[in-house]
Amino acid sequence: MYHSKILVTLxxxxxxxxxxxVEHGVHSLGYDSVRNVRIGKFVExxxxxxxxxxxxxxxxxxSEKLLANPVMEDFSxxxxxxx
Amino acid sequence: MALKFxxxxxxGSNCDHDAHYVAETILGQEARLIWHKESxxxxxxxxxxxxxxxxxxxxxxxxxxxxxxxMKDVVRYANNGGVVFGICNGFQVLVEAxxxxxxxxRNDSLKFVxxxxxxxVEKAGTHFTSLCRKGEVLEIPIAHGDGNYFxxxxxxxxxxxxxxxxxxxxxxxxxxxxxxxxxxxxxxxxGIINEQGNVMGMMPHPERASDPVLHHTDGRKVFDSIVxxxxxxxxxx
Numbered sequence: 001m002y003h004s005k006i007l008v009t010l011x012x013x014x015x016x017x018x019x020x021x022v023e024h025g026v027h028s029l030g031y032d033s034v035r036n037v038r039i040g041k042f043v044e045x046x047x048x049x050x051x052x053x054x055x056x057x058x059x060x061x062x063s064e065k066l067l068a069n070p071v072m073e074d075f076s077x078x079x080x081x082x083x
Numbered sequence: 084m085a086l087k088f089x090x091x092x093x094x095g096s097n098c099d100h101d102a103h104y105v106a107e108t109i110l111g112q113e114a115r116l117i118w119h120k121e122s123x124x125x126x127x128x129x130x131x132x133x134x135x136x137x138x139x140x141x142x143x144x145x146x147x148x149x150x151x152x153x154m155k156d157v158v159r160y161a162n163n164g165g166v167v168f169g170i171c172n173g174f175q176v177l178v179e180a181x182x183x184x185x186x187x188x189r190n191d192s193l194k195f196v197x198x199x200x201x202x203x204v205e206k207a208g209t210h211f212t213s214l215c216r217k218g219e220v221l222e223i224p225i226a227h228g229d230g231n232y233f234x235x236x237x238x239x240x241x242x243x244x245x246x247x248x249x250x251x252x253x254x255x256x257x258x259x260x261x262x263x264x265x266x267x268x269x270x271x272x273x274g275i276i277n278e279q280g281n282v283m284g285m286m287p288h289p290e291r292a293s294d295p296v297l298h299h300t301d302g303r304k305v306f307d308s309i310v311x312x313x314x315x316x317x318x319x320x
Contacts, residue, residue, distance in 0.1 A: 014233065015267075017193050041142075066150075069143055069179070071186040072233065 002047045002055035003082040008068045008075045009040035043067055046082065055079050086313055088114040089127030091157065091173075093148045098134035098170065100292045106131075107316030109293050110306055119151035123178025123275060128155055128313055129166045132173025134226070134288055144187060144229045154180060166210050166309065167282045174274070174284030183243065183277055183284050185234035195228040199299070200265055202273050202287060203253040206246055209276055211283045211305050213312040220257045221250075221301040223287040225273075230286040232268035232275075242275060250274035250285055280320055 010016050016038050023037035040046035045062075056079045069077040088106035092099045099116060117124060124130050137148035148154065154176075161167045162184050169177040177183045191197060199222055204215040210317035215221070242248055250273040254263040259271045266286070274285030279320070289302030 013235070014188065015191070017189060017191050017267075021193055066146065067142070069146070069186055071178075072188060072234075 001082040002049055002052060002057040002079050003081045004045050004047055004055065004060065004077055006043040006063050006067055006075055006077050007040060007044075008043065008063075008073050010075050011072055014072050039063060040073075041067075049078075052079060063073065084314070085313055086110075086112045086129060086310055087127045087189065088112055088129045088131060088159075089117045089124050090114060090131045090133055091117045091119060091124075091151075091153055092133075093119045093135065093137035093151055093172075093176075095137045096140055096172070098172075098288065099288060101288075102131045102133045102170070103304070105290045105293045105301070105306055110310055117153060119153045119307060121153050121156075123156050124153065124165075128167060130160060130172055132157070132167070132169040132176050133290075134171030134265045136171060137172055137176065138280065140229070141274035143179065145172060145179040146170075148176045158182065161277075161282050164279065164281050165228050166313065168211065168309070169282075169284035171225075171286055171288055173232075174286055175229065177282065177284040182282050183275055184238050185275070186253050187229050187286070188231040188233050188267075189229050190227070190231050190265075195226075195232070196265050197224070197226040199224045199254055200254050200264070200273075200287060201257070201263065202250040203257050203259060204249070205251055206249045206276065209280055209283065209308075210255060210312045211276070211308050212249060213308040214304050215308065218257060220253060220255070221304065222299060223292045223302045224299075225287045225291055226291075227266070227286055230266040230268065232266075232272040232286070234269065239269060242272075243270075245278055247276050247278065248272055248274075249276050249283060250287070260284075
């Protein structure tokens, strides 16, 4: 069994109004040094696979086909064997 | 001869009955609701993907509805030239399904916007605007939190070059201005059509402006256009 973590982020070219709103909130807390707040999504899932390569392949496919929309989002994955 | 409208019902659709009512009662055509688990749209002449919050807008608006069993047949139907009309959430489903380009992002205001807006008809003579004039202004309501149409500049140029932008948000006089843009959509886009001209998506709700009892009937032009183009030009599929 493998455990995958997928980070889905808005592409840099996409304006992130949610991130902007949170940044304003951070600034009103007094943390003026904080910049470029961007909101993304975190997905974790288990894959029943016989090898890490297979688990990575499946995680990547799922991310490309469903978890992220390539028009507006990028994603990165990490896969670890689950003990 | 009456046209057959098929309105797909996803879990979370909430404008399905409005669309059905307009097709059947206002237009006097045949209409039937198609549950998303059905595998075929059947012998309908028009498929409507209605507004609402399919699958609770989980993950991304429209992203999960795209995997409903019926969508395989909707894609097949569209690829065979069938007329498909996505309204609001239906538009979001169409872009997620790859039947239309681009994506609908969170409104730039981050607010759910529910109000009447003005739309300028940018492309007349489609199945959906056969009774409209280019430049005509329609007053139709919007009700969405994620209607901010976006696409990369290359795709936008292609949409413009191929004349696929059907509606733009404008002011009362028909000027397309930043102030008339309710959600931050690129180039004030409110509705687009595919290259073949049989699939259109729009964020505004014409079905909510079709019954005279609501005092706004501009939306009916869009539905009347469908009937006109399919019945009188015998482009039945």
